[in-house]
Amino acid sequence: MxxxxxxxxxxxxxxxxxxxxxxxxxxxxxxxxxxxxxxPQNIKDAMKKSIDENITHYSPNKGYIELREEIVKKFKKDNGINTDPENVIVTVGASEALYISAQAFMEPGDEILLPDPSFLLYKSVINLAGGSIVPVDCKMENEFKLKAEDVLEKITPKTKAIFLNSPSNPTGAVMEKEDIKAIADLSMDHNFLIISDEIYEKIIYDKKHYSPAKYSDNVITINGFSKTYAMTGLRIGYMTANDEHTEELFKVHQNSIACSNSTAQLGAYEALTGPQxxxxxxxxxxxxxxxxxxxxxxxxxxxxxxxxxxxxxxxxxxxxxxxxxxxxxxxxxxxxxxxxxxxxxxxxxxxxxxxxxxxxxxxxxxxxxxxx
Structure with missing residues (x-):
């Protein structure tokens, strides 16, 4: 073998x-x-139309500009994040965004803070990139919510990044605003990256969602259409970061995926602009x-x-x-x-x-x- x-x-x-x-x-x-x-039917109709009109060729590497412009509006309206179409990459689901974040920024010797428990894909992308996992307890007595004081205890000069996921898979926990903001402040004070997986952002009941990128420039914000619009099999997600971070992310995306599915992108555009x-x-x-x-x-x-x-x-x-x-x-x-x-x-x-x-x-x- x-x-x-x-x-x-x-x-x-x-x-x-x-x-x-x-x-x-x-x-x-x-x-x-x-x-x-x-x-939803309106999204299906948009994708059918894209096929009928032969919009099935390569899109720009970062995704159709019309879709990226709508994503920028969404970030501003829903998350208080000011970004730019050039700093948005449309990805093959949030999974690709997680993978390229690890590939672009992690290497052997880097310590990556990982909430415990957390979605198993995070561990895999860290391992594939050669990073070292440093678990941060999310305790049941804290309703499984990641607390800023627990993060602070694990930060060292080798800390390169932390994964955040709120609402959380597997616990359903929604982080408190003060912890999101405090961890965002820590990322600036100690110069590490926050990889914020916000794929469940809209599926929230008794709380409000807060994005760390509202409070820190050291954030890669990841989202997608799989959970909110039941578009799991269509594999369509997106991410944004600052200028320097986006350039590195784009290198990996362009040289592995090239571009996301053109038909799914048209469906995603309708998802953002159509009825909710x-x-x-x-x-x-x-x-x-x-x-x-x-x-x-x-x-x-x-x-x-x-x-x-x-x-x-x-x-x-x-x-x-x-x-x-x-x-x-x-x-x-x-x-x-x-x-x-x-x-x-x-x-x-x-x-x-x-x-x-x-x-x-x-x-x-x-x-x-x-x-x-």
Whole structure:
């Protein structure tokens, strides 16, 4: 066998995807991290039109200028971020944006602060770039929210970057404004980069979202259309940073992806400029499901933080065999250990499934796993 590159040896195949291999075809999936809604009709129509009009060729490397101009308006209106179309890159989902951020700025010897627990892709892109991970605890007693004082304790002269994700996957935690601002101030004082993954920004219930780029120039802000507009399979995201950072990001993007999908870009333009009614309905339904699943889990005796955003809950479940027993009973979940050391004794459950299926899943867990 030809030996693989050493950097790939640190990468583990996704535990989330592994759970999808369950043999029971009738299992209720509370593991999937994508909305169970369809792409809004106006966005579908825009993409169909783009194909009919043969707008299917290469776009500019950074994306169509019309789309980037709308993204600039969105950043200003929603996030208080002043940017420029030349500092916006349209990417193949937020995943590409995360990858090129790591490739452009991380190398061996760099320390990267990583909230624990956090989305498993962050660890992978850091490892592929050769950075060293320094975990920062997101404790259940703090509702899994990253606190600025905990970040400060981990900063050293080798600190190169920190990942922020609010609302959070896997916990649904929404960071407080004072912590966002304080970490932004730290990034300027200690000269490190904030990679802010804001993909769940619009799926938020009881809180307000704040972007660190409003308070610091050392921020790469990443977002996309997968979660807000249920466009997961269309792989369309975007990012912005200051002039110098964008130039380095663009080098990696141009020499790996070239440009994102032209048809998806036309859909993204319609998503930003068209009606937002479907988004509001989706978020309202997610909140209804959140209330159901938290209530049911707490009723079973599983301590569960009332997640304020995204579509995940992260109950404390100390039964090491819970995931396997749940799968055998017909409910797919994801072990919290996939998301970091602090994920142990927790389970991630997604409520991106119908209200009726969540009710049924909770009944199965109560009858066959808890009381079985």
């Amino acid at each position: 030809i030996q693989p590159a050493s950097r790939t040896k640190l990468i583990e195949l996704s535990l989330i995807r592994k759970m999808f291999e369950v043999t029971n075809p009738d299992a209720i999936n509370l593991g999937i991290g994508e909305p169970d809604f369809d792409v 009614d479907d988004v509001k309905k989706m978020v309202g339904e997610f909140q209804r499901r959140r209330d159901l699943i938290v209530s049911r889990l707490n009723g079973m005796g599983y301590e569960t933080v009332n997640a304020e955003g995204a579509f995940y809950v992260f109950p404390k479940i100390e039964d090491e065999n819970f995931v396997q027993k749940a799968a055998e009973a017909g409910v797919i979940t994801v072990p919290g250990s996939a998301f970091g050391e602090n994920g142990k004794n927790h389970i991630r459950m997604s409520y991106a499934n119908s209200y009726e299926n969540i009710e049924k899943a909770m009944d199965i867990l109560e009858e066959r796993v808890v009381n079985g």
